Amino acid sequence: MKQHWMLILSALLAGCAESGDDDQAPAPDTTALYRVTFEASWSATTxxxxxxxGAHFSPLIGASHGHDADAGLFRATAPASLGIKNMAELGNNTALRSEINTLIAQGKAFRLLDGRTATASPGALTDTIRLSRSHPALTVVTMIAPSPDWFAALEVHDLLTTTGWAATRRIPATFYDAGTDSGPDYTSPDQPTTPVGVVRAVSNSAPPVGYFVLERIK
Structure with missing residues (x-):
């Protein structure tokens, strides 16, 4: 008889444990793969x-990274790196690609987004990138061309929430001045800024020059 009651008690305890587990939200996937599309809307109409x-945008380049201040590709109010300077002035991503690979080697970034094609504006650029739980932030940049040192950027830090990875997002591109060339107009000749300034958001760029669309595909 005693053994019979022990079996019943064990079954009840197991049922309570299972019920408690059901009340807990499942942990989000370790990684998430996103399609990143830049919808360039900059035109004579907008x-x-x-x-x-000849308005166009250079190939997309970016990284998934952590939230630390030194994990991103640039920081507003701080001087631009050589990689950001060359991307913003020339549309050349070689130095920025190297900087991102260094961040990956240091564990500050997770994956590189390395587009290889430019687009006229209006137009679109698309690529994919994987994020992780420890690197849930994403920064993507592209040169606004022609321009002295201006670029469009995506900076998003909340794709992973307490309920899991976001399914989709559509985010206006932020217009930045890299602080390395003082030309006032899109077609101004080179006027290197001396001393070098800092990266700053340009507030008079409304409407935005484009939108970044993020879609989780895996």
């Missing part, structure tokens, strides 16, 4: 009077 001939 920006009359300032839209230059």
């Amino acid at each position: 920006h009359p009077g300032s839209y230059p001939v």
Whole structure:
């Protein structure tokens, strides 16, 4: 009889444990793969009077990274790195690619997004990148061309929430001045800034030059 009651008690305790587990939200996947699309909307219609001939955007480049201040590709109010300078002035991603790979080697970044094609504006650029629980932030940049040292950027830090990875996001691109060239217009000749300034958001760029669309695909 005693053994019979012990079996019943064990079954009840197991049922309570299972019920408690059901009340807990499942842990989010360790990683998530996102499709990143930059919808370039910059045109003579959206920006009359300032839209230059040959307007385009350079290939996308970016990284998934952690939240530490030194894990991103740039920081507003701080001087631009050589990689950001060359991307913003020339559309050349060689130095920035190297900087991102260094961040990955240091464990500060997780994956590199390395687009290889440019687009006229209006137009679109698409690539994919994987994020992880420890590297849930994402920064992507592209040169606004022609321009002295201006670029469009995506900076998002909340794709992973307490309920899991976000399914989709559509985020206006932020217009930045890299602080390395003082030309006032899109087609101004080179005017290197001396001493070098800091990266700053340009507030008079409304409407945005484009939108970043993020879609979780895995």
